Structure formats: structure tokens, C-alpha cells
Amino acid sequence: MYKLVKPLFFSLDPETAHYTVTGGLKRFLKIWGSQKLMKASFSYENPALERTVFGIKFKNPVGLAAGFDKNAEFTQEMASLGFGFIEIGTVTPRPQPGNDKPRMFRLVKDSALINRMGFNNQGVDVAALRLKYFTERNGLIIGGNIGKNKTTLNEDAVHDYVICFDKLFEHVDYFVVNVSSPNTPGLRDLQEKEPLKRILNTLQQRNETHETPKPILLKIAPDLTDSQLDDIVEIVIDTNIAGVIATNTTIQREGLQSQTSLINEAGGVSGKPLAVRSTEVVRYLAEKSNHRFPIIGVGGIHSPADALAKLQAGASLVQIYTGLIYEGPQLVKHICKRLVQKK
Numbered sequence: 001m002y003k004l005v006k007p008l009f010f011s012l013d014p015e016t017a018h019y020t021v022t023g024g025l026k027r028f029l030k031i032w033g034s035q036k037l038m039k040a041s042f043s044y045e046n047p048a049l050e051r052t053v054f055g056i057k058f059k060n061p062v063g064l065a066a067g068f069d070k071n072a073e074f075t076q077e078m079a080s081l082g083f084g085f086i087e088i089g090t091v092t093p094r095p096q097p098g099n100d101k102p103r104m105f106r107l108v109k110d111s112a113l114i115n116r117m118g119f120n121n122q123g124v125d126v127a128a129l130r131l132k133y134f135t136e137r138n139g140l141i142i143g144g145n146i147g148k149n150k151t152t153l154n155e156d157a158v159h160d161y162v163i164c165f166d167k168l169f170e171h172v173d174y175f176v177v178n179v180s181s182p183n184t185p186g187l188r189d190l191q192e193k194e195p196l197k198r199i200l201n202t203l204q205q206r207n208e209t210h211e212t213p214k215p216i217l218l219k220i221a222p223d224l225t226d227s228q229l230d231d232i233v234e235i236v237i238d239t240n241i242a243g244v245i246a247t248n249t250t251i252q253r254e255g256l257q258s259q260t261s262l263i264n265e266a267g268g269v270s271g272k273p274l275a276v277r278s279t280e281v282v283r284y285l286a287e288k289s290n291h292r293f294p295i296i297g298v299g300g301i302h303s304p305a306d307a308l309a310k311l312q313a314g315a316s317l318v319q320i321y322t323g324l325i326y327e328g329p330q331l332v333k334h335i336c337k338r339l340v341q342k343k
């Protein structure tokens, strides 16, 4: 089915296609009986898929990666595609438009995307309000991915993370501190030891003032060196956060087959070219830390075998974004089925 409609979507510019599909899905799900139909088509439930990770029970280990549902606008619709969890965001304290369009490009020959969205989002208040009214969650786990506004200086970044944390606290199950997007100038400098410790320690202190603290994870770039990854392991353990999401998009362009004009677009590469490196990062972190904290593996999962590779490398859960665009929504069910067969 997806093979039939994919050429139509791919004839649109990627951002237009995104809103055409998500908007269409929203309208479709208002039709009587459509939810049942979606469930029958895309959901795959089996007790063997259930996982308890950082104290949270997931009905299956396949999640939607951050960036797809930045404003918690399509959370229910995306859940209908069978995901075990959905990560909304990245949200920032104030709304911001992001970079000028076009800012998302398809590298079809590479089954990849380049994006330089730049945290376009409607602000944390809008996301929090939408989540507040999304009450029929049926076991769906929702993560809140938080960032800083473009105009906030790095030395003040901690305040932005705290604002987003406080405003989303009642509405999400776990948090992700995003310091790894290549599209907010200087953001990735926050992956350095001192600024990162400051942000994570501040959030943890805040977290502990709540009766039931929420898991906080750190999302990292695939472009970190081994010694920077060693620092990450140390920081995760020292700050006692719940885990790591590996990885965000890459600034590497090596081995890409698409035309040079596309490859030279600024931004982060996602999809197939990222698969090997992100799995390498998962494995490195898992081994170096002696599996002391859970890892969510993300990057270039386009098939059940890709998901298995991340899990075998040490991930407890996986997420997808670009694979959904190239392979279609059946990918979630295919992965789940394969995981059950594997048991």
C-alpha cells in the first residue's frame, strides 16, 4: 500500500509531505470506525514485546523519534501506527520559527534526509496544553524532548531546560535533554563536561523535589570522539540520570551517493547512512558503562534487522524517524513481529 502512495508523497517537498500526511491522518481518524481499522492494520500486541525500562512499562520497544511530532500535535495519530512510545519535541521555552525554508531534503539514493529545521516549534506551553487534554493514552508512553531557544546564550541555557522541564513535568513520562542538534548554533558545545553536568545536575535537583521523579535521558550526537563518549559515560553515572539516546543526526557526509548539490546542504543527515555509526555508539556506551544504564538506539533503522542490530549492540528500546518515510508505517509492525519471532 505504501509503495503505491510513496511516489505521490515524494513528489511534494518533504515538509509539505509531512504536514499533508499527518493532517490527512488526523482527519481520517475522525471518521467513525477508522481507529479500529488502524489498530487492525498497524498494531501488533504481544506480551513478549513488553519491556520495563528506567522504571517505565513499554507495550513494545519501538518508538517515534523526536522531531516528527514537535508540538504534540499528532501524538494520538502517530500512536495509531503501533508505536510503543512517542517522543514529542524538541520544544523550547518560547515559540520560534526555525530556519528559513527549504530546510529538509530527501537524499533518495541514500535513503536519507538532511534537515536543518532549527527547532521550529510552537513553544512548550502549547505542547503542554495539548498533552494535558490527551488523556486516553491506553498505555502509550510519551517522552518530552527539551531544548533551548536559539537566542538564549549557552551560559543561560540551563534556565531554558528548567522552564521546559517544569512545564512538561505533569504531562510526560520521561524527559530527553537535547544538546546534540547540529542546527542550533553552539548547542552541541553543551555536550562538553562542565556545561552538561550543570544542566543535568540542575534538572536532577528539580526532579527530586517531586514525589515521583521522572527519568531524564541525554540525547547525544553520533559525531563525538571516543574520549567524549567516555566523558558521557562518566557524566551519566555521576549525575545519576536514567540513560542515553544514541544518536541524533550526523554532520558527516562520507559515502553518500546523492548529487553533490544535495549533499552540500547544511544540516544533519538521518536515515540509512547513519545506521552503522549510531549502532557503534550504542555498543561503545553499553560496553564502556558495563550496561549500567539503558540506551535508546536510533539512527537508520529501516528494517527489522536494523532494529535487532541496535538491540544486540546494547539498546533497550529503539526509535525511528527517517525509516518511516522511506519504508512506510508498516515498519513498526514488521519490527514488532520479528522481535516476537526472535524470542
Ligand SMILES: Cc1cc2nc3c(=O)[nH]c(=O)nc-3n(C[C@H](O)[C@H](O)[C@H](O)COP(=O)(O)O)c2cc1C
Residues within 6 Å of the ligand: 065, 066, 067, 068, 070, 089, 090, 104, 113, 115, 117, 119, 145, 178, 181, 219, 247, 248, 249, 269, 270, 271, 272, 274, 298, 299, 300, 301, 319, 320, 321, 322, 323
Ligand atoms: C526532519 C527531522 C527533524 C528532527 N528534529 C529533531 C528534534 O527536534 N529533536 C531531536 O532530538 N531530534 C530530532 N531529529 C533527529 C531524530 O530524532 C533522530 O535522532 C535522527 O533522525 C536519527 O534517526 P533516523 O535515522 O531514524 O531518522 C530530527 C530528525 C529529522 C529527520
